[in-house]
Amino acid sequence: MTMAEQGALTRNDFVSDQDVRWCPGCGDYSVLANVQRVMPELGVPRENFVFVSGIGCSSRFPYYMNTYGFHTIHGRAPAFATGIKASRPELSVWVVTGDGDGLSIGGNHLLHTIRRNVDLQILLFNNRVYGLTKGQYSPTSRLGMKTKSTPDGAIDHPIDPIAFALGAGATFVARTIDVDAPHLQETLRRAFHHPGTAFVEILQNCPVYNDDEWIEVEDRKSRVEAALVLHDGEPLAFGGKGKRQGIRIQDGVPSVVSLANGEDPTAEGVAVHHERYETPAYAFALASLQRPAYPIPIGVFRAVERPTYEALLEQQVESAVGKHGRGDLDALLRSGDTWTVEP
Amino acid sequence: MTMAEQGALTRNDFVSDQDVRWCPGCGDYSVLANVQRVMPELGVPRENFVFVSGIGCSSRFPYYMNTYGFHTIHGRAPAFATGIKASRPELSVWVVTGDGDGLSIGGNHLLHTIRRNVDLQILLFNNRVYGLTKGQYSPTSRLGMKTKSTPDGAIDHPIDPIAFALGAGATFVARTIDVDAPHLQETLRRAFHHPGTAFVEILQNCPVYNDDEWIEVEDRKSRVEAALVLHDGEPLAFGGKGKRQGIRIQDGVPSVVSLANGEDPTAEGVAVHHERYETPAYAFALASLQRPAYPIPIGVFRAVERPTYEALLEQQVESAVGKHGRGDLDALLRSGDTWTVEP
Amino acid sequence: MPGKPTEQVERVAIRFAGDSGDGMQLTGTKFTEATAMAGNDLSTLPDFPAEIRAPAGTLAGVSGFQIHFSSQEIRTPADQPDVLVAFNPAALRANVDDVIPGGMVIVNSDAFNTKSLQRADYDGDPRPDLRRRFQLVEIPLTRLNRAALKDLQLSQRDADRSKNFFALGLMYWLYQRPMEPTLRWLAGRFKGDLLEANSRVLKAGHAFGETTELFPVSFVVPRAKIAPGVYRNITGNTALAWGIVAASVQMQQPVFLGAYPITPASDVLHEVARYRHFGVKTFQAEDEIAAMSAAIGAAFAGMLAVCTTSGPGFVLKQEALGLAVMAELPVVVVDIQRAGPSTGMPTKIEQADLLLALYGRNSDSPVPVLAPSTPGDCFFTMLEAFSLAVKHMTPVIVLSDTYLANSSEPWRIPEVEALPRQPVEFRTEAEGFAPYARDPETLARPWAIPGTPGLEHRIGGLSKQDVTGNVSYDPRNNQRMIELRTEKVARIARDLPPLEIEGTDGGELLVVGWGGTYGAIRSAVDEARADGSAVSSLHLRYLNPLPSDLGGILGRFERVLVPELNQGQLSRLLRAEYLVNVESLSKVTGQPFQIAELRAHIDSMLGKA
Amino acid sequence: MPGKPTEQVERVAIRFAGDSGDGMQLTGTKFTEATAMAGNDLSTLPDFPAEIRAPAGTLAGVSGFQIHFSSQEIRTPADQPDVLVAFNPAALRANVDDVIPGGMVIVNSDAFNTKSLQRADYDGDPRPDLRRRFQLVEIPLTRLNRAALKDLQLSQRDADRSKNFFALGLMYWLYQRPMEPTLRWLAGRFKGDLLEANSRVLKAGHAFGETTELFPVSFVVPRAKIAPGVYRNITGNTALAWGIVAASVQMQQPVFLGAYPITPASDVLHEVARYRHFGVKTFQAEDEIAAMSAAIGAAFAGMLAVCTTSGPGFVLKQEALGLAVMAELPVVVVDIQRAGPSTGMPTKIEQADLLLALYGRNSDSPVPVLAPSTPGDCFFTMLEAFSLAVKHMTPVIVLSDTYLANSSEPWRIPEVEALPRQPVEFRTEAEGFAPYARDPETLARPWAIPGTPGLEHRIGGLSKQDVTGNVSYDPRNNQRMIELRTEKVARIARDLPPLEIEGTDGGELLVVGWGGTYGAIRSAVDEARADGSAVSSLHLRYLNPLPSDLGGILGRFERVLVPELNQGQLSRLLRAEYLVNVESLSKVTGQPFQIAELRAHIDSMLGKA
């Protein structure tokens, strides 16, 4: 399909001919459906989309997208994607990874891709377990989680993907939920439009090996108390009628303040959410909020602009051409000291 | 030497017979000397010290320590050290790594070792360059740094080791300076006495490939303005007479306030330093302070206690023995369904 | 036995197949236990669907379990099942073509509706055609099962879940297996209505067999002549895990297992993790590199260190393994080979990492390599691997494979007293200690661990000075150290037992194998010899160093055939080593060798086909 | 030439040695340029100290540079120097034993004091002894140099730093080399007092030679008969880097180079990074795995992708390389081999990664392997590697080594018009496209890159269905795909040029080599043949697939010798492939072969020693 026709793109244009092979009830289905819904809106010709993944249930994703796709090896997807994007900045490159693929074996590539600010959308499906290998604990699993490989319970302190990404210097960081279609779709749009690495943690349910891990925020009722939904420019408030509460951050230390109905949160010192603080410190303070003491923040934590890796690379090429002119092979071979042997 | 004699330990007991092979003027010499000075004070028999390193100039360190030592492969030292400490919790295991060894190829192992809170002392020599391979840029090099591998300047945004460690959930994080013997020694002592992973960034000069990278804080005069020296329980104040300033942190966002002489910083809303906040958010706010807008914080950012990996592992072994009694091989082989074939 | 007549048969192979949810693995395991009790020799192989669960009723979701049992000695789960029990159309379609022509195919007739047929990609009802090709037995399994449970307070879903026990009961009747072991197991596992339901349908199935017209006779498979002793069923992965635990007991040092999950090796980590009370420490690392590095660190610290992984993970371990070669530390690395290259077919069978094990590291970096030949042998191979590693102060590689890992066989439980007992001895004497001073016999360096006063020393990956182990760039020293490491591994051959040839130790044809293909090769060769062919077989347990008597043996045969589940890796080794014109039979379908195809190849080589 | 008499010699080898700070590499390079201008054939080899700088004046800090020049064709930097110029006692001690007995040893007498002797681990003054063994020439270099600069406003430190140019001037006089090129270079590089100082001492050194009693004669090495053309000096690493840039120009696609620094490969990254104006993109990755992965991603996106690394880094790339085999994408991986195993001796020479290149991945995973034989050949090898990769849609491995990387030789600059020109062609036609449909000739699949409408497709590491490339677990399909990939690589042999034997194409002895040992082997064999021995030599550029005419050639010789800087890797390959009793000559000292040792071995094989 060509640029001209792409106005005509629909969800079905992004459905591949392979049958989807996830367990019944897997959160991945919902994410796939919503990605396929959002694609047509993005104004990108289908042939310019590339989906890159590692290994894991979630990493089967590219097979189901009728775009260019590369199901690579375990943990390395961000590096493959970096090669693609640095080579061809005009492509829209999406990385699909899991909590094991992205944060266990692949943590280092994620770290460096984020700090380089390569313009990728990275979707990390966090089901807090290794699905494909049938249920071992992952770097995001809770302390004490009993799995096949930890019959006495996990003893490693889990990684928080958002805190990790901020520690890596991420320019765009967001968290969303597999089953919340509108929020998920909006987050995907935001990620796409962000120039630079857009890191999105998707809370995903694995009914087979770690069912209901995120039920508190997946369930619309409990979510009211359990989730802190972020809105740029609005106070950090959550909780239902009569139970309104807010987040105050003093000297970098967050705390919960309860709010009598109706009253203005900021008066109580509740912080107002800003995505664009130059410092990552504020976003990190949000990331540090953990259940059960605090609600789980959902939404865009941080969105700041910084030149992308591939743009700076292109600039170096262009300015080099500007300085030396297009490379001349003959001139290169004859540069420096040479001598002639006469016949 | 035995426990009995170790009261007698002196610096020389820790000097190996190998001649030190660093360039003249290298910051590593000073770090080595100070480590050798501190060792005898720690009340550990020499034979219980193990120094583990990866590859790099700094990673030659173990050869110069007259203790047990393992110069391993590039980037993996934290994993080797984890194997040693998890096997033998009574050993005092020190990891020596560089900004390339620890944060480039080795970033993932550092991340996971820190989150597991294995009781190690990790000394990261940050000279912001690859020394051993003769001067390429490293993950901590400044944007635009011109090196052999980046003739047009580096285009990757640097990693801040402290922010990275906090993002990984570190329980102890500190920064010190190669040439500041008293501060370096005190930091080593603090790191040793911390139960769990003690991550120490050492600002180190590489006169050959990146000279004076840290001169602002290495130089006693400029340090007054350029460094924010952290003291537990004291306000975040810096600057010389007449130029006193402090750090205020509002809604998680740090800023500089100037203080008229003598006046009480806290009155101006200047934050007071606490190493033991449960939340890493405050320490991260400090880590986000970058030159030239802010001074570089020096000292202990965070020191909180959490069970160590090896302790929890030992507990699982003990409670398993408590539950099932010491393992009986014959019983294991005959467990479950068996049948007898009569002669 | 009342009522119906019985018929005696020597051997039978049955395959149970159904949806992942139908409990096929459980059904197979229970039938296996009952069969063991019945005193037959047996061999089983499960067939798992690709890693993640597919939608119910689809071909991708089919799970199978094959059991081969006999009154004679057998070594494989059989090339083809004589009987297929298919719980749904997908299971039928995925498996029926494997059944021997005219074999018995038992189906659940209630499961045949347009929806399930579509799910199985059948355009029409396959039964008419199958009736022509097989002995098709159609049983209204679902309805019979529900009927048996009518009066219980069970949801229909729960009721239907027990139908595999109905089928199991039926098969117990058909092959005269005892129901007691299964009833005992049910009593231990379930209670209340569920216990009642499962036990009831098991018996109902048995009774149905007795009464139905569908089966005129039932079959008797006489007891096999089996060496006396206490037996259990064991899979290669369990045997391997227990071998690790056993090594720690016999060598009196705790084990440190570093692993990163990967199919089909993960189960070893799972199994070993259950034995903390043996002092075992398992470490699920962030990746294979960390698992290998941590294990080497543990070895440096004095633990019995081991890593378990499979192909792609094994590749990642090579750099660290090279350091273990240089540091001369004992660590065992187990590669449970799977079908590749790259990610390949993670649940399928191949034995193609042999050359990787030998040459996968930069520069000349010799490591001993062992391969078990049967599921039970995995246990003894691990004991041997650890003792070689410690005695010779070297990493050791063990090459198992997906076939060994998952298949099971009756295993005569060894007497613990009879197992080798080799307590680890560390260097403690400071007098005259040097990190790289060597045992004149084995060339092993001393194992001196942190915490030992006076033995403080440094090791690493840089070229080492002879004896002192200090960093050295001296050319002659480097040559000497490389030769010493090579010689150290070569000398292991001195300890190896003489090779045992099956058949005459010379003649027309020798078939040489290694690893998990033992059962198929041995069976095919024995058959051929029984039919009068001059063919012998030889199975290699030691791939590096090669046994010193191997060259002589190869020379005594006119032709040598090496069947491998790869493109001829062992044959390359043998050709290079002995300049013998070894012929390679290569199979890389992800499936094990069938006795018949090996037999056919042997016959054709001997001009008999 | 005025004054002193001259003497004609055919060839001379000079080694300059001093402290890392003394500018030995520069001195050597300048002497090399002047020698090139003088029209001699030449070959050079630098000898760097271990990676990090050691304290001044110590043995660990000694840096050296050897140049061999002649009026005849030569191929190596010579086994032993005829002349050693040692700037301090450490340099003397580290090098003097290499000098041929009775050779000339020039020392700076001002540098001999107790402190410097101690630093060099000399107990006493070595000169008395050396006077007996060599033609020892003692020059008060430091004082002469200072004297020449007396009237300039230079710190003594700066003044002393120029003494290498004084020595250079002296050597120019001694071997009748032109000073102009160096003077021109100085003028371009320095100005003011420094320019004046360096130029002046260069001339002063020259004049000193003319006047001093120490040198009765100067030497003339006549011009060599060299094919006409424009020449330059080039090291293997520079040639390799330029070959990468050239490939991009000739194939009209930009290059993506992914690398992680590692000795001795880093310089290739450094060099290529300078050519952004050729559209080249270099990516310094976080590690070798990321470098390899990014390069494969770039290949998927349509770039000419390449990775440069050395031993330990090459090991880390293998898993991703296996994916490139499965994905059938063109990417070139360069392993500049260094001495191992493990970290080994990173600055020393070995060629021991051949079997790793062939077998370092899980399962059967064939990759073509090429090896350049001279520094200049690295350029052409890269051009060829890229065109093979693209034509056959496969990763390609290039094995260079530390010797090729750092040594230099005069290189006849090729005419760009004469270089192969093969513009890359991507698949664009949607009609009839299938990701794994193959070219019937080469079996290559189409290169269809993102951005091409209608060719959207998915690839990955799971077993692929023939033609469609969809995931498939079908047994027969898997066998077929593995065979197809093997056959695809095997077919490359069809394109290979016939092998060229040096000498008779049959006879008593054939010496077979590969890679950087070409110069030494060729020289030794030529010498032996010149002395009447029936010996020929053959050098392999293609290690996989092996050339189809190789087997026949080996068969035509009574004996075959394979000298290798490893423990016999190529000989294992040849033995396995052709069942020929190849004899191996192995050297693993970290040093290159010497012509003399090869010659001695050949003679002894021919019963001539």
Ligand SMILES: Cc1ncc(C[n+]2csc(CCOP(=O)(O)OP(=O)(O)O)c2C)c(N)n1
């Ligand atoms: C090198 C390597 N090591 C291990 C594996 C096995 N493996 C495949 S996926 C996976 C973890 C997947 O977990 P996650 O990324 O959370 O994905 P999920 O299945 O949960 O979506 C592992 C360990 C592999 N394929 N390759």
Ligand SMILES: Cc1ncc(C[n+]2csc(CCOP(=O)(O)OP(=O)(O)O)c2C)c(N)n1
């Ligand atoms: C697998 C591998 N890749 C690359 C190298 C080469 N190498 C050795 S040290 C090093 C970087 C050292 O930098 P850093 O950790 O900052 O240490 P420094 O020398 O600056 O103290 C590199 C790239 C190696 N030894 N092994």
Ligand code: SF4
């Ligand atoms: S295992 Fe879990 S994550 Fe994987 S497909 Fe099934 S439900 Fe989804």
Ligand code: SF4
């Ligand atoms: S290169 Fe730099 S870091 Fe390395 S030893 Fe020299 S001065 Fe120190």
Ligand SMILES: [Mg+2]
């Ligand atoms: Mg997961």
Ligand SMILES: [Mg+2]
């Ligand atoms: Mg550094």
